[in-house]
Amino acid sequence: MSGYYGECTDRPGGMDTGRTSGDCVEVRVTISGQSGVAEAVREAKRTAAKAGFGRSGKMRVATVVSELANNIRFYAGEGRIIIRTITGPSGEWIEIVAEDEGPGIEDVEKAMHDGFSMGGGLGVGLPAVKRMSDDFLIESTQGRGTRVTARIRA
Ligand SMILES: Nc1ncnc2c1ncn2[C@@H]1O[C@H](COP(=O)(O)OP(=O)(O)OP(=O)(O)O)[C@@H](O)[C@H]1O
Numbered sequence: 094m095s096g097y098y099g100e101c102t103d104r105p106g107g108m109d110t111g112r113t114s115g116d117c118v119e120v121r122v123t124i125s126g127q128s129g130v131a132e133a134v135r136e137a138k139r140t141a142a143k144a145g146f147g148r149s150g151k152m153r154v155a156t157v158v159s160e161l162a163n164n165i166r167f168y169a170g171e172g173r174i175i176i177r178t179i180t181g182p183s184g185e186w187i188e189i190v191a192e193d194e195g196p197g198i199e200d201v202e203k204a205m206h207d208g209f210s211m212g213g214g215l216g217v218g219l220p221a222v223k224r225m226s227d228d229f230l231i232e233s234t235q236g237r238g239t240r241v242t243a244r245i246r247a
C-alpha cells in the first residue's frame with residue numbers, strides 16, 4: 094500500500110470552506126506507470142464514503158480520480174494523486190490534486206475542449222472532470238509539469 098494518510102501537508106487555498114487546522118485529512122497515492130491508478134480510485138471511493146457522500150457524489154469523486162490518474166499515467170508516466178477531506182461550515186468537501194513533473198500541456202485551453210486529444214483518446218477526460226467539479230483549476234507549464242485541483246461538495 095503506497096498510500097500515506099495524515100494531516101494535510103498544505104492548506105487548501107482559494108476556496109472559502111472555513112477550514113481550521115486539524116479538520117483536513119489526506120491520502121496520497123503515487124502513480125507510476127499502471128501502478129497506483131486502481132489504488133487511487135479505491136481510495137477515492139473510500140474517502141467519499143467516509144465523508145458521507147451519496148451515490149452520485151461518490152461516483153463523481155471516483156471518476157475524477159480515475160481520469161486524472163490515467164492522464165498522469167499516459168502523458169507524464171509518474172506523479173501523484175492527493176485526496177483531501179475538508180470540513181467547513183458549508184459541509185464536507187473533497188479536494189483532489191493530481192500533479193506530475195511530466196511534459197506539461199502545450200495549449201491548456203485546447204485541452205479543455207471536448208474532443209481534443211494528443212494521445213488518441215476521446216479527449217473528454219478533462220472537460221468531464223471540470224463539469225463534475227464544483228471548483229476546478231488546471232496549471233501546466235511546458236517542460237515542468239501539470240497540476241489539476243478539483244473540489245467536489247458532498
Ligand atoms: N498530466 C498531463 N500531462 C501532459 N499532458 C496532459 C496531461 N493531462 C492531459 N494532457 C493533455 O491534454 C489532452 C486532453 O486530456 P483529456 O483527459 O481531456 O483527454 P484524453 O486523455 O486525450 O482522452 P480521454 O481522457 O477522453 O481518454 C491530452 O490528450 C494530453 O495531450
Ligand SMILES: [Mg+2]
Nearest residue numbers: 164214218219
Ligand atoms: Mg484523459
